[in-house]
Amino acid sequence: MSRILKDPRLLLLIAIVAAVITGLGADQMNLYYRGVIIDIGIAIILAVSLNLINGHTGQFSLGHAGFMSVGAYVAAMITLAAQKSMGAEVLAWMFLPALLVGGLVAALAGLLVGIPSLRLRGDYLAIVTLGFGEIIRVIFQNVEAAGGASGLSGIPRMTGLTWTFILAAIAVYVVGCLVNSTYGRGFIAVHDDEVAASSMGLNPTRYKVTAFVIGAFFAGIAGGLFAHHKTTINPQVFDFMKSFEVVVMVILGGMGRTGGVILAAIILTLAPEFLRAVAEYRMIIYALLIIFLMIARPQGLFHFGRKRKPLTH
Amino acid sequence: MGASLLELENITIRFGGLVAVSDVSLCVSEGELVGLIGPNGAGKTTVFNMITGVYQPTDGKIMFAGKPTTRKKPHVLTKSGMARTFQNIRLFGSMSVFDNVRAATQLHRAHGIRQALWRGRSHHAGEKEVEDRVMELLEVFSLQDFRDEPATSLPYGGQRRLEIVRALATQPKLLLLDEPAAGMNPSEKEELMVLIEFIRKRFGMAILLVEHDMKVVMGICERIAVLEYGIKIAEGTPKEIQSHPKVIEAYLGASGD
Numbered sequence A: 001m002s003r004i005l006k007d008p009r010l011l012l013l014i015a016i017v018a019a020v021i022t023g024l025g026a027d028q029m030n031l032y033y034r035g036v037i038i039d040i041g042i043a044i045i046l047a048v049s050l051n052l053i054n055g056h057t058g059q060f061s062l063g064h065a066g067f068m069s070v071g072a073y074v075a076a077m078i079t080l081a082a083q084k085s086m087g088a089e090v091l092a093w094m095f096l097p098a099l100l101v102g103g104l105v106a107a108l109a110g111l112l113v114g115i116p117s118l119r120l121r122g123d124y125l126a127i128v129t130l131g132f133g134e135i136i137r138v139i140f141q142n143v144e145a146a147g148g149a150s151g152l153s154g155i156p157r158m159t160g161l162t163w164t165f166i167l168a169a170i171a172v173y174v175v176g177c178l179v180n181s182t183y184g185r186g187f188i189a190v191h192d193d194e195v196a197a198s199s200m201g202l203n204p205t206r207y208k209v210t211a212f213v214i215g216a217f218f219a220g221i222a223g224g225l226f227a228h229h230k231t232t233i234n235p236q237v238f239d240f241m242k243s244f245e246v247v248v249m250v251i252l253g254g255m256g257r258t259g260g261v262i263l264a265a266i267i268l269t270l271a272p273e274f275l276r277a278v279a280e281y282r283m284i285i286y287a288l289l290i291i292f293l294m295i296a297r298p299q300g301l302f303h304f305g306r307k308r309k310p311l312t313h
Numbered sequence B: 001m002g003a004s005l006l007e008l009e010n011i012t013i014r015f016g017g018l019v020a021v022s023d024v025s026l027c028v029s030e031g032e033l034v035g036l037i038g039p040n041g042a043g044k045t046t047v048f049n050m051i052t053g054v055y056q057p058t059d060g061k062i063m064f065a066g067k068p069t070t071r072k073k074p075h076v077l078t079k080s081g082m083a084r085t086f087q088n089i090r091l092f093g094s095m096s097v098f099d100n101v102r103a104a105t106q107l108h109r110a111h112g113i114r115q116a117l118w119r120g121r122s123h124h125a126g127e128k129e130v131e132d133r134v135m136e137l138l139e140v141f142s143l144q145d146f147r148d149e150p151a152t153s154l155p156y157g158g159q160r161r162l163e164i165v166r167a168l169a170t171q172p173k174l175l176l177l178d179e180p181a182a183g184m185n186p187s188e189k190e191e192l193m194v195l196i197e198f199i200r201k202r203f204g205m206a207i208l209l210v211e212h213d214m215k216v217v218m219g220i221c222e223r224i225a226v227l228e229y230g231i232k233i234a235e236g237t238p239k240e241i242q243s244h245p246k247v248i249e250a251y252l253g254a255s256g257d
């Protein structure tokens, strides 16, 4: 892994080129399959960005769907407004800025939630972020501009394979490069032992807030892609179950293992598509999987290398 | 003797009804090696925790390098030039030996998110510099062959040494060692004391050494302070301490330690 990462910029370039080429062939692709592949790309962005918070930095956030919804709503409202006032032809160049603004607003939400709550540990942080997700949902439910309980519909279908996978590649690049640097060892140091980290001159709060903000940014981007992929969104889509699904991807992938987390995102997106039973009992299966993992494979299901210390904090 | 680096002025800390440290004053000069001894539960680790900002004293003041440490967070104090080891080893458990030390070099670096993401020439130059420094330190402590091993796979003595290396990587003016010889056999203890003297000579820093076994520190400390039940009962040269009636009493009372 470290050998290929010698110049991750080259890898990023290759991934972008691959995304562009795949996008060119996407027109001939079966619509259903294309939809599933876009779902996978979005899941990868969500899982890799939550992995920075929950995996690398060791904070237990259950608020990812909340950040995702912020990005989804903000981006959708921008493109809807642009379409209405300037016509559909502006969408081509409005889409990316709208995604970006959605990501930035989500990052701001991450900052606002993160600063007061990151002093909390473990279960408490989980509860606060869970509460945040629910509050955001209730807000969108009651804001008329956001469509209330019925949400937004008629969002232009702008999300294609190309942008989804370019952005997924960027998310992987950003999280990977960040963590694989001397600066980035601080995230893992905070995860391993906060007292020791601060005694080595690293500011734990700073690292946690940074992880939160970057994680929320990419969750917002994923939300924007999601909104312009499904073309309708409503508050129920971004409930606790959505956050939980991403948490399962991170845990299954081995908390902090990028490769494993990507694999988990792919498998957990595909499984319900191919197995009816899985789709119906998804949440029960996820819960059982997590219990099993915590007991039998704390290093993650899809991690086959050196054993990591069990996660106890 | 150099200028005074660390001054504890009548510090007291209470945990509920328990007065863990009571009215303790102590001074460490630049480049000095001072021992802080006392039976288990005397309050030595608590003194360390107050110096390093983990706890705030209930009363009294701590000055480091001429400035009060009041309400400063541990990471700020470390940046200002103190570093510690822990009585119960606290290495970064999921990291390699190399990365444990690498993480402790970040505090003085200007490189952050921007360089990590851009991955330009300055990023690589910076990382190379860090690697050279870490390897140099690991070699001094004969840990270079274990650089890619998980830190927790080292034998006990190795983990203790790695904690010292990690603390040194922050480039401290004052090194605080909390029972570095705990759990070692007599010959390992001997070796460690030689190592501590060596560190002091090579890096020219002041060291405050906590130990509950009086014999260990006698040979290397210039000055020793003795704590018992949170109170400083004696201070002086090793010779003075050895024959101090209160110390003899405290240690006879706590014999079997």
Ligand SMILES: Nc1ncnc2c1ncn2[C@@H]1O[C@H](COP(=O)(O)OP(=O)(O)O)[C@@H](O)[C@H]1O
Binding pocket: B015, B018, B020, B038, B039, B040, B041, B042, B043, B044, B045, B046, B047
């Ligand atoms: N956070 C704390 N809360 C309550 N009591 C504490 C705390 N930290 C230390 N103490 C108490 O302070 C006393 C001194 O402990 P300590 O400094 O660890 O002793 P030593 O390091 O000399 O063995 C002990 O009685 C210990 O129980």
Ligand SMILES: [Mg+2]
Binding pocket: B044, B045, B046, B087
């Ligand atoms: Mg102690």
